[in-house]
Amino acid sequence: VPTCLVRNGRCFASLEEMLERAVGLSEEISKQALQLFTEFDNQYAQSKQLINKNFKKCHTSSLELPKPSSTSVQTHPITLLKIASKLLSAWKVPLNDLVNNLPSLKDIHPNILSKAREIEAKSAGLLEGVKSILIQMQNGDTEDENYPGWSGLASLQSENEDDRLFAYYNMIRCEGRETQKVETALKMVKCKISNENNC
Amino acid sequence: QSPPGKPEIHKCRSPDKETFTCWWNPGTDGGLPTNYSLTYSKEGEKTTYECPDYKTSGPNSCFFSKQYTSIWKIYIITVNATNQMGSSSSDPLYVDVTYIVEPEPPRNLTLEVKQLKDKKTYLWVKWSPPTITDVKTGWFTMEYEIRLKPEEAEEWEIHFTGHQTQFKVFDLYPGQKYLVQTRCKPDHGYWSRWSQESSVEMPNDFTLKDTTVWIIVAILSAVICLIMVWAVALKGYSMMTCIFPPVPGPKIKGFDTHLLEKGKSEELLSALGCQDFPPTSDCEDLLVEFLEVDDNEDERLMPSHSKEYPGQGVKPTHLDPDSDSGHGSYDSHSLLSEKCEEPQAYPPTLHIPEITEKPENPEANIPPTVDPQSTNPNFHVDAPKSSTWPLLPGQHMPRSPYHSVADVCKLAGSPVNTLDSFLDKAEENVLKLSKALETGEEEVAEQKGAKSFPSDKQNTPWPLLQEKSPTVYVKPPDYVEIHKVNKDGVLSLFPKQRENNQTEKPGVPETSKEYAKVSGITDNNILVLVPDSRAQNTALLEESAKKAPPSFEADQSEKDLASFTATSSNRRLQLGRLDYLDPTCFMHSFH
Numbered sequence: 003v004p005t006c007l008v009r010n011g012r013c014f015a016s017l018e019e020m021l022e023r024a025v026g027l028s029e030e031i032s033k034q035a036l037q038l039f040t041e042f043d044n045q046y047a048q049s050k051q052l053i054n055k056n057f058k059k060c061h062t063s064s065l066e067l068p069k070p071s072s073t074s075v076q077t078h079p080i081t082l083l084k085i086a087s088k089l090l091s092a093w094k095v096p097l098n099d100l101v102n103n104l105p106s107l108k109d110i111h112p113n114i115l116s117k118a119r120e121i122e123a124k125s126a127g128l129l130e131g132v133k134s135i136l137i138q139m140q141n142g143d144t145e146d147e148n149y150p151g152w153s154g155l156a157s158l159q160s161e162n163e164d165d166r167l168f169a170y171y172n173m174i175r176c177e178g179r180e181t182q183k184v185e186t187a188l189k190m191v192k193c194k195i196s197n198e199n200n201c
Numbered sequence: 202q203s204p205p206g207k208p209e210i211h212k213c214r215s216p217d218k219e220t221f222t223c224w225w226n227p228g229t230d231g232g233l234p235t236n237y238s239l240t241y242s243k244e245g246e247k248t249t250y251e252c253p254d255y256k257t258s259g260p261n262s263c264f265f266s267k268q269y270t271s272i273w274k275i276y277i278i279t280v281n282a283t284n285q286m287g288s289s290s291s292d293p294l295y296v297d298v299t300y301i302v303e304p305e306p307p308r309n310l311t312l313e314v315k316q317l318k319d320k321k322t323y324l325w326v327k328w329s330p331p332t333i334t335d336v337k338t339g340w341f342t343m344e345y346e347i348r349l350k351p352e353e354a355e356e357w358e359i360h361f362t363g364h365q366t367q368f369k370v371f372d373l374y375p376g377q378k379y380l381v382q383t384r385c386k387p388d389h390g391y392w393s394r395w396s397q398e399s400s401v402e403m404p405n406d407f408t409l410k411d412t413t414v415w416i417i418v419a420i421l422s423a424v425i426c427l428i429m430v431w432a433v434a435l436k437g438y439s440m441m442t443c444i445f446p447p448v449p450g451p452k453i454k455g456f457d458t459h460l461l462e463k464g465k466s467e468e469l470l471s472a473l474g475c476q477d478f479p480p481t482s483d484c485e486d487l488l489v490e491f492l493e494v495d496d497n498e499d500e501r502l503m504p505s506h507s508k509e510y511p512g513q514g515v516k517p518t519h520l521d522p523d524s525d526s527g528h529g530s531y532d533s534h535s536l537l538s539e540k541c542e543e544p545q546a547y548p549p550t551l552h553i554p555e556i557t558e559k560p561e562n563p564e565a566n567i568p569p570t571v572d573p574q575s576t577n578p579n580f581h582v583d584a585p586k587s588s589t590w591p592l593l594p595g596q597h598m599p600r601s602p603y604h605s606v607a608d609v610c611k612l613a614g615s616p617v618n619t620l621d622s623f624l625d626k627a628e629e630n631v632l633k634l635s636k637a638l639e640t641g642e643e644e645v646a647e648q649k650g651a652k653s654f655p656s657d658k659q660n661t662p663w664p665l666l667q668e669k670s671p672t673v674y675v676k677p678p679d680y681v682e683i684h685k686v687n688k689d690g691v692l693s694l695f696p697k698q699r700e701n702n703q704t705e706k707p708g709v710p711e712t713s714k715e716y717a718k719v720s721g722i723t724d725n726n727i728l729v730l731v732p733d734s735r736a737q738n739t740a741l742l743e744e745s746a747k748k749a750p751p752s753f754e755a756d757q758s759e760k761d762l763a764s765f766t767a768t769s770s771n772r773r774l775q776l777g778r779l780d781y782l783d784p785t786c787f788m789h790s791f792h
Contacts, residue, residue: 185388
């Protein structure tokens with residue numbers, strides 16, 4: 003059996019194998035995002051005062067996964083994959099801005115910087131994987147590129163130190179939670195496709 | 202009475218990622234009845250809500266059902282305490298439901314003891330996920346752990362099993378009772394509590410007995426090996442001493458190391474001096490051995506040793522075997538004794554003095570020749586002859602067979618008869634000889650002689666023996682008379698003379714013939730002397746040859762020989778008679 007299938011000049015592994023890889027990668031990103039938030043929160047304890055302010059919604063809050071117990075509509079794997087793809091695409095630019103502007107913070111710890119860069123790289127890879135899976139399942143139909151826009155760069159570059167710290171705090175928190183959405187979506191797709199054997 | 206104390210939110214947990222509950226610890230009540238209320242707001246919203254359910258989760262708790270739970274939003278929760286005196290609020294708690302999930306423990310924990318093909322036993326543990334959680338849809342992904350221990354043990358042994366819901370445990374002790382528990386954790390939440398205990402007793406396997414047997418065998422073999430190694434080690438040590446015996450250090454004979462140690466040089470020197478003597482003795486021993494080996498050298502060195510070491514009497518004793526070798530020489534002496542015996546057996550040496558005696562006898566015999574008819578001179582002549590008789594038979598035996606034949610005749614027992622017959626015959630013979638000489642009939646004489654002998658014996662055998670028995674002792678001189686008869690016998694010797702003449706003619710030169718004739722002519726009465734003279738001539742010739750005869754001496758000797766021939770003729774006549782008798786004996790024997 004050949005290692006991969008070639009379509010439109012690209013090499014595609016089997017569907018089950020690709021899903022297995024995607025789930026694994028998303029789990030890693032999710033864990034690292036939690037670690038990033040914990041370290042940032044520990045270093046900038048003053049952020050507790052920041053939390054007293056009003057929490058802003060994440061820019062991808064509107065992309066919610068349906069509850070598994072919902073009986074209204076049977077969730078289709080393609081629906082879940084599309085939600086994951088939109089989430090990853092929506093966070094591509096913000097992660098890049100985060101990596102580029104974190105050094106502006108005073109006394110930023112090197113671990114925080116390296117962790118942020120790693121999350122950005124892996125997220126980009128995961129996005130490519132999810133798109134490949136969608137191409138296989140939809141036979142090349144890649145429509146519906148709409149995803150929420152990002153307008154937080156101005157806050158990251160604010161002259162006010164407190165405003166800037168709050169902006170970074172909120173962004174890192176949102177990244178962690180949204181990454182869990184992607185992970186859960188991919189796991190649900192894997193269970194459906196593999197006839198719930200590995201679940 | 203005072204306002205209530207500040208309450209504290211204990212924890213918030215979600216068992217299924219769809220609902221969650223929060224618990225709080227009340228503060229002091231201030232001595233007055235106090236009411237507690239929980240209020241919350243969501244991120245991005247300004248509206249504040251109160252707890253939807255204070256009863257489901259028990260006292261001091263608030264339960265958020267699915268309706269009021271948003272998984273992907275942060276809850277800001279606060280607890281308020283109020284009494285108549287006043288009110289107080291807790292610190293706010295920010296809750297993200299995805300991070301507060303704590304599931305129920307797994308269920309249906311089952312233990313089963315199984316055996317592999319190689320009869321190795323193991324414990325098979327299996328369980329089911331918690332019921333509330335919806336795992337099949339992928340909404341949850343669980344990880345599991347199990348722990349077990351022997352019933353009496355203190356510490357647990359934990360094994361992480363990953364996503365699988367079964368596990369195999371090996372290497373458990375047979376006969377032991379084990380307790381087992383399990384728990385689970387979602388991908389980003391907290392570990393559940395441990396499940397209820399299950400227990401199982403491992404059976405006593407036959408393999409255990411086998412292992413005990415093998416252990417016993419191993420221990421025994423180990424002990425045996427150790428014993429053998431130990432024994433070999435000891436024996437090896439002894440073997441080394443045997444194989445490589447200690448090398449003796451150099452020692453000087455008679456040298457005391459103690460003296461060196463004590464530092465007594467004088468005693469050492471004295472000891473060394475004393476040692477000078479033993480080596481000399483050793484040298485002597487060596488020399489002695491050398492001398493003993495070589496007999497000649499021993500003989501030569503005997504006098505030197507005796508001179509140098511007079512006290513060594515042992516060496517003379519050693520020389521005794523040399524004397525034994527001398528005994529060997531004595532053996533040679535015995536050979537010499539044999540040689541001495543040999544000359545005794547030499548007849549010519551014995552004959553020589555007899556020959557010397559004979560010329561003396563003829564001197565005495567000359568007077569008897571002068572008076573031949575008288576009987577007295579016959580006795581005198583017999584006396585010296587009797588002296589020669591004991592020697593004569595021994596001498597005659599080896600000399601000639603004729604004498605032996607004569608003895609045989611004597612032994613026949615007819616000597617007396619022969620004597621008488623000889624006397625008679627002598628007279629008759631003389632007469633016959635004279636007649637024969639006159640007539641010249643030699644053949645007749647021979648024939649008469651032959652006839653006369655048998656007739657005489659046949660006529661007078663018995664009476665002669667009885668009558669002449671005393672005369673027999675005297676007859677040896679009579680035998681001498683017989684010699685006279687021998688003179689008559691000379692007449693009988695004529696046939697021998699004839700034979701001699703025949704033999705002499707071819708072998709004898711003319712000179713001898715002339716000599717023989719002369720003797721016969723001179724002694725017409727002693728015609729018998731003719732052959733005796735011839736025999737004497739031959740003997741004298743030999744003697745003359747031995748004596749280196751000169752011409753003059755030869756002439757004198759010839760004269761002496763002429764005189765001697767007369768005496769010798771008498772004696773030899775006797776001898777001739779004996780010779781004459783011998784053939785007669787032969788004739789009798791033939792008859």
